[in-house]
Amino acid sequence: MSTDALVALDVGGTSIRGELLRPARDAGEVVDLEVLERVLADTPRGGAEPDGDAILDEIERVCKALLDSATSHRVSVGAVGVAVPGVVDTAAGAVHLAGNLGWRDVPVAAELSARLGVPVRVHHDVACAGLAERTLGAGRGVRDLLAVFIGTGIAATLTVAGMPVTGGHHAGELGHVPVREPGLPCPCGQTGCLEVYASARAIGRAYAAATGRDDVTSRDVVAALGTDPAADAVWDDALDALAHALLGAITLLGTERIVLGGGLSLAGDALVAPLRERLLARARVAVVPDIVTAGLGPRAGVVGAALATLG
Ligand SMILES: [Zn+2]
Structure with a gap:
């Protein structure tokens, strides 16, 4: 069983895209990410303002669906990575401000890893998109x-x-x-x-x-x-x-x-x-x-x- 799979999410103001991915490496560098499973969900809206708690719950649900599917693909997931729009402190795993998600000073990584039992890292969405285009795009x-x-x-x-x-x-x-x-x-x-x-x-x-x-x-x-x-x-x-x-x-x-x-x-x-x-x-x-x-x-x-x- 491969232990190198991971779950990745891109959380936006209108939708949440999640994938279970298996990286392929060449000389230590990631050269491909095989998509084993994917989930596309609507970002919950709490009326006029985004409901930060409901959004965190939905992220947990998407992650759990992908983590549950890992067994059937004979992989185990070593980490979860989440991309969000806003001011993100990746080292601390916290989102200082994400207006579209209704988050202010939310310790997203700690909260999600406690719920999922898997290490979670949080990143800025545009930095992620740029990294992806530079590396594999x-x-x-x-x-x-x-x-x-x-x-x-x-x-x-x-x-x-x-x-x-x-x-x-x-x-x-x-x-x-x-x-x-x-x-x-x-x-x-x-x-x-x-x-x-x-x-x-x-x-x-x-x-x-x-x-x-x-x-x-x-x-x-x-x-x-x-x-x-x-x-x-x-x-x-x-x-x-x-x-x-x-x-x-x-x-x-x-x-x-x-x-x-x-x-x-x-x-x-x-x-x-x-x-x-x-x-x-x-x-x-x-x-x-x-x-x-x-x-x-x-x-x-x-x-x-x-x-x-x-x-
Ligand atoms: Zn301006």
């Missing part, structure tokens, strides 16, 4: 990598000369790089932040304002490109802002490849091609890197939670 083998995740918010992971940049708690907060002056207010307290113009949420809001429809999202914008001038205008404005921030980042970092992940990256070439055009038109100092969409898609967080726990 579209950034594999790239020494100078910028992985940008665009969904409700925008965040990045930076790899310079093969090493992840982890300085301070804000490294990679691309969404809060100012791109407009004067700019719109951002919930972070600054104005003109990239996230206010180019996140999936911001794009949906801008299209709603332009069309007077309150039921539209960034997906509707992408679907209407080329047929609705309002959608084209919203998309152009978001891409201008994104190109502005990325030009700054690649000039500073000497980026060799940009990996675009998160929900907005599902736009594919409608996102990549015009972004590349803008960077080529503007860059005079930086060499415009390859731009590709994420290789692991919605699994990046869970794969990264596994890798971070194994690492």
Whole structure:
């Protein structure tokens, strides 16, 4: 019986993705993660505000289902890794703040390991997704990598000369790089932040304002490109802002490849091609890197939670 399997979870504000994984190693490095079992659950909502206790209970339920399935796969689970959005202290196993989960100063690792009887580690979701893309995804083998995740918010992971940049708690907060002056207010307290113009949420809001429809999202914008001038205008404005921030980042970092992940990256070439055009038109100092969409898609967080726990 292998004792090297593990359970990994990616806990988001709307869903919880869990997998039972068996790593394959080559010379000590993890080169693959075989999926033995998977569970996808809705994140419990407690009315207007997230119910932190109910979410912890649901995480326990998903973990137990995966742990129970280990026997039939003839593996035993050595650890559980959990990726969460928010301010995470991985060393302490605590989540200081996760607004989407209703958690403030929750000792998640200690609480879950007491319930499950297995060591638990907690990680930041974007750090996990970046690690996954760098190790097993579209950034594999790239020494100078910028992985940008665009969904409700925008965040990045930076790899310079093969090493992840982890300085301070804000490294990679691309969404809060100012791109407009004067700019719109951002919930972070600054104005003109990239996230206010180019996140999936911001794009949906801008299209709603332009069309007077309150039921539209960034997906509707992408679907209407080329047929609705309002959608084209919203998309152009978001891409201008994104190109502005990325030009700054690649000039500073000497980026060799940009990996675009998160929900907005599902736009594919409608996102990549015009972004590349803008960077080529503007860059005079930086060499415009390859731009590709994420290789692991919605699994990046869970794969990264596994890798971070194994690492
Ligand atoms: Zn901001």
